[in-house]
Amino acid sequence: xxxxxxxxxxxxxxxxxxxxxxxxxxxxxxxxxxxxxxxxxxxxxxxxxxxxxxxxxxxxxxxxxxxxxxxxxxxxxxxxxxxxxxxxxxxxxxxxxxxxxxxxxxxxxxxxxxxxxxxxxxxxxxxxxxxxxxxxxxxxxxxxxxxxxxxxxxxxxxxxxxxxxxxxxxxxxxxxxxxxxxxxxxxxxxxxxxxxxxxxxxxxxxxxxxxxxxxxxxxxxxxxxxxxxxxxxxxxxxxxxxxxxxxxxxxxxxxxxxxxxxxxxxxxxxxxxxxxxxxxxxxxxxxxxxxxxxxxxxxxxxxxxxxxxxxxxxxxxxxxxxxxxxxxxxxxxxxxxxxxxxxxxxxxxxxxxxxxxxxxxxxxxxxxxxxxxxxxxxxxxxxxxxxxxxxxxxxxxxxxxxxxxxxxxxxxxxxxxxxxxxxxxxxxxxxxxxxxxxxxxxxxxxxxxxxxxxxxxxxxxxxx
Ligand code: ARG
Numbered sequence: 114x115x116x117x118x119x120x121x122x123x124x125x126x127x128x129x130x131x132x133x134x135x136x137x138x139x140x141x142x143x144x145x146x147x148x149x150x151x152x153x154x155x156x157x158x159x160x161x162x163x164x165x166x167x168x169x170x171x172x173x174x175x176x177x178x179x180x181x182x183x184x185x186x187x188x189x190x191x192x193x194x195x196x197x198x199x200x201x202x203x204x205x206x207x208x209x210x211x212x213x214x215x216x217x218x219x220x221x222x223x224x225x226x227x228x229x230x231x232x233x234x235x236x237x238x239x240x241x242x243x244x245x246x247x248x249x250x251x252x253x254x255x256x257x258x259x260x261x262x263x264x265x266x267x268x269x270x271x272x273x274x275x276x277x278x279x280x281x282x283x284x285x286x287x288x289x290x291x292x293x294x295x296x297x298x299x300x301x302x303x304x305x306x307x308x309x310x311x312x313x314x315x316x317x318x319x320x321x322x323x324x325x326x327x328x329x330x331x332x333x334x335x336x337x338x339x340x341x342x343x344x345x346x347x348x349x350x351x352x353x354x355x356x357x358x359x360x361x362x363x364x365x366x367x368x369x370x371x372x373x374x375x376x377x378x379x380x381x382x383x384x385x386x387x388x389x390x391x392x393x394x395x396x397x398x399x400x401x402x403x404x405x406x407x408x409x410x411x412x413x414x415x416x417x418x419x420x421x422x423x424x425x426x427x428x429x430x431x432x433x434x435x436x437x438x439x440x441x442x443x444x445x446x447x448x449x450x451x452x453x454x455x456x457x458x459x460x461x462x463x464x465x466x467x468x469x470x471x472x473x474x475x476x477x478x479x480x481x482x483x484x485x486x487x488x489x490x491x492x493x494x495x496x497x498x499x500x501x502x503x504x505x506x507x508x509x510x511x512x513x514x515x516x517x518x519x520x521x522x523x524x525x526x527x528x529x530x531x532x533x534x535x536x537x538x539x540x541x542x543x544x545x546x547x548x549x550x551x552x553x554x555x556x557x558x559x560x561x562x563x564x565x566x567x568x569x570x571x572x573x574x575x576x577x
Contacts, residue, residue, distance in 0.1 A: 186212060230436070
C-alpha cells in the first residue's frame with residue numbers, strides 16, 4: 114500500500130463522516146483476486162469511452178487521454194509495476210484511480226453512464242467467454258487424442274462391464290468412443306452456454322440504466338458480444354451464466370474422473386490393461402516398488418472442487434433480492450478456481466492419455482474369463498428358432514455346468530452344450546469367440562470393428 118492511500122479517499126466517501134475501519138477495508142476488498150479481471154476491465158473501459166465519445170458525451174481529447182492512460186496501465190499491469198492497493202477495494206477502482214492520476218480530468222469522465230455493477234458483470238462475462246473458448250480448445254485436443262488411440266484399437270478386445278462384473282466383449286476403441294461422446298456433449302453444452310454468456314450488461318449502470326444517449330449496440334459490437342442484456346435490472350444481477358459454466362465444468366470433471374477411475378483400476382496388476390508413462394506417475398517414500406497413478410487420482414479428486422464451486426455459486430445466488438448485491442463479489446474465487454481446475458485437468462489428462470501403453474493380451478485374457486460370450490450363445494440359439502427366454506435359461510444352465518467344471522462356457526464340448534441346447538451345431542463355436550461376438554454387432558452404435566472405424570471417421574469430421 115502506498116503512503117498516499119488514505120482510507121477515506123474513496124470515490125464514494127463524500128457522504129461518510131468516518132473512514133471504514135482497517136478490518137472492514139480488508140473484509141470488503143477484492144483486489145487481491147479480482148485483479149485477474151484487469152485486462153477485461155480495460156477492454157470494457159475502452160469500448161465504453163469510445164461510445165461516450167461517439168454519442169458526444171465526452172470530447173475527442175478526453176477519449177485520447179483515456180486511451181493513452183489505459184494503454185499505460187495495461188503495460189504497467191503486464192510488467193508488474195502497477196501499484197495495486199487494497200485501499201482502493203477492487204480492480205475497477207484501482208484502475209480508475211490510476212487513470213485519474215495519469216490522465217487527470219478526462220479520467221474522471223470515464224465513469225459517466227456506468228456503474229461498477231454493470232462494469233463487473235461485463236468483466237466477468239468476458240472472463241467466462243474466454244474460459245469457454247480455452248476449454249473448447251482443450252476438449253477438442255482431448256477428443257483428437259481419444260480418436261488416435263481408438264483408431265489403433267478397433268480390434269483390441271476387452272471385457273465390457275456392468276456392475277463392474279464381466280458383461281460382454283467390446284473393443285477398446287468402442288470403450289474409448291463412449292468417452293468421445295461424453296466430451297462431445299460437454300463441448301455442445303459449453304457452446305450453448307456461451308450464447309447466454311455473450312451478452313453485454315454495460316449500459317445498465319447501477320440497475321436503472323442511464324439518462325445519457327448511450328449506444329449499447331456499439332459497445333456490444335466492439336467487445337464481440339452477440340447482443341445486449343435486454344433488462345437493466347437483470348443485466349447487473351444475473352450470474353446464471355457463471356453457474357451454467359460451472360455446471361458444465363462439473364460434468365466435464367465428472368467425465369474425466371470416471372475415466373481416471375478406470376485408468377487407476379486398469380493399471381492395477383489384477384487388470385494390467387494399461388501402463389501409464391513413468392512421467393505421469395510417482396513413487397512411494399517407503400515402498401521402493403511402487404508406481405502410483407497420482408495424476409489420475411488428482412484429477413479424480415479435483416472433481417470435488419469443481420462440484421463445490423457449482424454449489425457455492427448456486428447458494429450465493431439463492432436468496433438475493435434484485436438487483437446487484439455485494440454478495441456477488443463472492444462469485445469470483447469459485448469461478449476462477451473452477452476455470453483453473455478444469456483447464457488444468459483437461460490439459461493434463463490429454464497428455465496422460467497420449468502416453469498410455471495398452472496391453473492387448475491382458476485385455477483379451479480378461480475377456481475370455483467370466484463367460485463373456487454367454488449372451489452370444491443365447492442369441493445363436495434364438496437364430497436356431499428358440500424363444501429368447503428359453504435360450505437364456507438354457508445358457509444359464511450351461512454356465513452353471515461350466516462353473517462346476519471350473520472352465521469357461523466357450524471351452525465346453527459340443528456334446529456338453531447340446532445337453533442344454535440340443536439345437537447347437539458345430540457352428541456354435543464361432544458365436545462363442547470374442548472376435549465373433551464383436552463382429553456380429555454391426556448396427557449403429559455397435560462394437561463391430563468396421564462399425565467403430567466408421568464411427569471414428571464420422572467423429573473426426575465433427576472436430577473439423
Ligand atoms: N467488487 C465488486 C464485485 O465484485 C464490484 C461491484 C461493486 N459495486 C458496488 N456497488 N459496491 O461485485
